[in-house]
Amino acid sequence: MSIRVRRPATDRLDLSDGDYLVVKRDLTAGEFRELMRASSKPVTVTSAAGAQTTIELDPIAASVAMVMAYLLDWSFADADGRKIAIADQPPAVVRSALDTIDGDAYTEVQTAINAHQAARKAALDEEKKTRRGAPAPDRTLTSVG
Amino acid sequence: MLDEPRTVFRGLGAAAGFVKHAYRLAATVVDYTIVVDPPTRRLTLGGTVATSDPFLLTQTPLVFVVPTQAGRLRWPIESVQVANGRVVAALGPLLVER
Numbered sequence: 001m002s003i004r005v006r007r008p009a010t011d012r013l014d015l016s017d018g019d020y021l022v023v024k025r026d027l028t029a030g031e032f033r034e035l036m037r038a039s040s041k042p043v044t045v046t047s048a049a050g051a052q053t054t055i056e057l058d059p060i061a062a063s064v065a066m067v068m069a070y071l072l073d074w075s076f077a078d079a080d081g082r083k084i085a086i087a088d089q090p091p092a093v094v095r096s097a098l099d100t101i102d103g104d105a106y107t108e109v110q111t112a113i114n115a116h117q118a119a120r121k122a123a124l125d126e127e128k129k130t131r132r133g134a135p136a137p138d139r140t141l142t143s144v145g
Numbered sequence: 146m147l148d149e150p151r152t153v154f155r156g157l158g159a160a161a162g163f164v165k166h167a168y169r170l171a172a173t174v175v176d177y178t179i180v181v182d183p184p185t186r187r188l189t190l191g192g193t194v195a196t197s198d199p200f201l202l203t204q205t206p207l208v209f210v211v212p213t214q215a216g217r218l219r220w221p222i223e224s225v226q227v228a229n230g231r232v233v234a235a236l237g238p239l240l241v242e243r
Binding site for chain 1: 210
């Protein structure tokens, strides 16, 4: 029997000016499917054979979907210096907060999360190569409630 | 009279609390109360389940989280039962996260 469920761990990604993000270390299958769904758009192609609907990647939606998939919390404050609450907020609130921050800040968030995702993919690929039998149960849990 | 269970926290209407396995949402709870039993000082959560994930509710550890303006209130969940749209959970001591 092999372990196929990871404990939901988080990572802190440091940004400029002392700011930070708290992100999911990895996505579950369901979270990955939601990322794919949010990254694509239906396209209807009409030909002699009739109309056919296919799915294609929407690059702009995909960039936001990646951020939304991983982001759990941050240290960002509003113009009055109050922390912008996104932890435990509905996706619409997080999306609105992401739309409200400066363009440079959004780019920094996106870059940090893309780098995190790439680093985790590399780490997981390496883990697969070096795995000997079933992994031992993970007794640690970093929680963001 | 002093030994009777009393409400220590109440969430009304749409003000939701969340049962979580780390950051994963196991259940959304509305119209909830947390009562303390003075002799034992044990805390019990009771409320209406708005959304739930039956698998995540079987995972441990679980916490009950209430976002507030001052930060997040978190209680570790020692045991939980969900039936007929209601949740009842035994809670550990309150933790406040700012």
